[in-house]
Amino acid sequence: MTVARILAVKGTEVVTTQPHRTLKEVAELLATRDIGAIVVADIQGSVLGILSERDIVRAIGHRGAEALGDAVSTHMTSKVVTTTDDESIHATMEKMNLGRFRHLPVMRNGKLGGILSIGDVVKYRLAEMEHEHSAMREYIASA
Numbered sequence: 001m002t003v004a005r006i007l008a009v010k011g012t013e014v015v016t017t018q019p020h021r022t023l024k025e026v027a028e029l030l031a032t033r034d035i036g037a038i039v040v041a042d043i044q045g046s047v048l049g050i051l052s053e054r055d056i057v058r059a060i061g062h063r064g065a066e067a068l069g070d071a072v073s074t075h076m077t078s079k080v081v082t083t084t085d086d087e088s089i090h091a092t093m094e095k096m097n098l099g100r101f102r103h104l105p106v107m108r109n110g111k112l113g114g115i116l117s118i119g120d121v122v123k124y125r126l127a128e129m130e131h132e133h134s135a136m137r138e139y140i141a142s143a
């Protein structure tokens with residue numbers, strides 16, 4: 001199963017922000033959209049970074065509530081690991097596991113084309129395992 005297959009069901013919308021926005025603005029956006037990370041992009045759609053709820057908690061842990069006024073660019077991760085439509089779900093799980101993060105932007109022709117979260121990946125992996133198990137049960141019953 002590939003990334004494209006998940007996006008075909010999930011959709012390609014990605015919530016983005018700009019580097020000059022504040023952590024407070026992003027925290028509000030994460031809360032209203034019920035998501036855990038936001039991609040930082042320029043107006044052309046090029047990815048500049050990613051900021052997750054963990055970055056916001058870390059900033060507040062270090063600097064207190066004052067950090068909510070800081071610019072996104074101060075706390076985002078600039079070296080973003082991404083995936084593409086043709087990558088396998090297994091490979092995306094490995095990337096998330098190795099990098100210890102739960103979000104993976106999907107790039108299409110150098111531009112943002114979607115995002116996968118650990119929740120999306122686990123959901124499809126469970127469906128795939130259920131499918132494999134029922135195929136195995138049918139095989140055993142008919143053998």
Ligand code: AMP
Pocket residue numbers: 036037050051052053054055076077079080081082099100101102103104105
């Ligand atoms: P998360 O587990 O996604 O909440 O992110 C944990 C940490 O990894 C945070 O510092 C994020 O900025 C960073 N991060 C999240 N996703 C990625 C990614 N795809 N590439 C690089 N860093 C990431």
